[in-house]
Amino acid sequence: MYVAQPIAWTDRGVIMLDQRRLPAEEISHTYTDYREVAKAIRKMVIRGAPAIGVAAAMGAALGVLHSRAKSVEALRAEFAEICETLEKTRPTAVDLFWALERMKRHFAKLTAETSNLGKIREGMVEEAKQVHFEKKATDEAIGRFGAEFMPREGQVMTQCNAGALATAGIGSALGVIRVAFEQGRKLHVLVPETRPYLQGARLTAWELHKGGIPLTLITDNMVGHFLKSGKVAAVVTGADRIAANGDTPRSISPSPTGTTSRSKSAPLPKSRISRASVSPPTFTPPIPPSTSPPPATSPPSLPNAASPAPRTKTRSAHLLSLSRRTLFRMASAVPTR
Numbered sequence: 001m002y003v004a005q006p007i008a009w010t011d012r013g014v015i016m017l018d019q020r021r022l023p024a025e026e027i028s029h030t031y032t033d034y035r036e037v038a039k040a041i042r043k044m045v046i047r048g049a050p051a052i053g054v055a056a057a058m059g060a061a062l063g064v065l066h067s068r069a070k071s072v073e074a075l076r077a078e079f080a081e082i083c084e085t086l087e088k089t090r091p092t093a094v095d096l097f098w099a100l101e102r103m104k105r106h107f108a109k110l111t112a113e114t115s116n117l118g119k120i121r122e123g124m125v126e127e128a129k130q131v132h133f134e135k136k137a138t139d140e141a142i143g144r145f146g147a148e149f150m151p152r153e154g155q156v157m158t159q160c161n162a163g164a165l166a167t168a169g170i171g172s173a174l175g176v177i178r179v180a181f182e183q184g185r186k187l188h189v190l191v192p193e194t195r196p197y198l199q200g201a202r203l204t205a206w207e208l209h210k211g212g213i214p215l216t217l218i219t220d221n222m223v224g225h226f227l228k229s230g231k232v233a234a235v236v237t238g239a240d241r242i243a244a245n246g247d248t249p250r251s252i253s254p255s256p257t258g259t260t261s262r263s264k265s266a267p268l269p270k271s272r273i274s275r276a277s278v279s280p281p282t283f284t285p286p287i288p289p290s291t292s293p294p295p296a297t298s299p300p301s302l303p304n305a306a307s308p309a310p311r312t313k314t315r316s317a318h319l320l321s322l323s324r325r326t327l328f329r330m331a332s333a334v335p336t337r
Helices: 034-042 049-065 072-087 094-113 117-147 173-182 199-211 220-228 255-263 324-330
Strands: 007-010 013-017 028-031 153-157 186-192 215-218 232-238 318-322
Touching: 007 049, 007 117, 013 049, 028 034, 034 049, 034 072, 049 072, 049 094, 049 117, 072 094, 072 117, 094 117, 117 173, 153 220, 173 186, 173 199, 173 232, 186 199, 186 220, 199 215, 215 220, 220 232
Parallel strands: 153 186, 153 232, 186 215, 232 318
Antiparallel strands: 007 013, 013 028
């Protein structure tokens, strides 16, 4: 199955797929300067926190690789400038700072072990490649564990873009859908457009189409209709953070989907995603319109707010807010090359 490659390290430089040009054009750029990588992150040539983390790691390695420093001391001073430049690109991307801190630690380790600039440069490049490798392994772990929550057959919904374009692997939320589809589950994906940047319409729909997964593109204000129909078996999105108690903060784009999913009798499992611990909330069906006016002495009966109505048998949509770190803790340790 086709998997987009938003970023790759090559002998020619760091290659990025320009996500701003999708889906109309598939154009890649090759960067040989860390300042070019920083600009690409800032201008959203590459986007998605995990993919930005990989780009930052590669940018740091690229800066060290092409540095003209003649001593460890000079390289150390230049490396601080490299990291500072990359840190200013996307201040809200948590993986960017995580990756740069990791590269800083590795740089300190290498310079403590050797003064050979060639070995230091080689070690930084290998560490950047390892960051990318681990991101791919994390996505695959999420896909394996999340796929079991997907229906054998039916409609699922996602939001924004949490696919390979965003993670530099197979995707987090879309990775779950991808693995489930590869397992033989007959899924049809509803893709909200995701205004104002249209990540759903431009990127998620493109990824699913290229992978051969059936989809329907819908407008954002159609989400409530489809969830109300009871025919959406699961909603799976990415999550920016997973708190220790299971709360899942997320950026603004999936918020309406999550809120609507809950209001339409859709339970929101905690981060450990245990079906056994989730019970669907009660749902009070609307009062059907009467064909004749009620007697003046007998006003229409209303549900008693103090007594919840019996639970209906409408099919609930499970909103699975999947975190890369949460599901990865469920998986085995990341293999090393």
